[in-house]
Amino acid sequence: MLKLNLSTEPHWLDLGHGVRLLVEPLTTAIMLAARSDPAILDATVDAEGTAAPSNDDLARIVAKAVARIVVKDWEGVGDAEGKPLPLTPEGIDALLELWPIFEAFQTDYIAGALILEQEKNA
Template identity: 90%
Template sequence: MLRLNLSNEPHWLDLGHGVRLLVEPLTTAVMLAARSDPAILAATQVAEGEDAASNDDLARIVAKAVARIVVKDWEGVGDTEDKPLPVTPSGIDALLEIWPIFEAFQTKYIAGALILEQEKNG
């Protein structure tokens, strides 16, 4: 059975390592907006003689594009002097370059939507 969460309010997503993100729900509108991100467009348009982006590269690019749209706040992210950093697009990209954080974001946030998509097409 498909369980609908009709709330469109942001919620906290615990990524471990003391990091939490305040994220908007992952909706069709978010995924469509992420699709038009220049990095995704560049990765999916292969010029003659060039190699296509690997699935891993594409997953990283998509996760960053989605995160830049949905992350509204965070906790547990600071500079080298442990001062909290504000949420910025470059900060989100840097955060998702940390493997355990990327994996947690993929698993806890993006994978739910992808699993639903697989079930629909299965």
């Protein structure tokens, strides 16, 4: 059986290392909006009009595009002196360049929302 979560309220996503993101639920509309992000459009076609990025590069670019749409706040992100940083698109991109953070976001948010949870037959 498919379990639908119809909540439209943002929720906190724990990415480990003391980092939490307040994210909107991942919807079809958000994925379609992310696909229209200029970074994705630029990355998918090179100057000659042929496909350019690897699957890994595209996953990183898509994760950043989605995050720039859905992340509404963050906790546990600071500068070199430990002073909390304001949420910015550039900050989100920089955060997702950190491998453990990217992997947690990819696994817990993007893949987690795309995998349909099924109940076993009792």
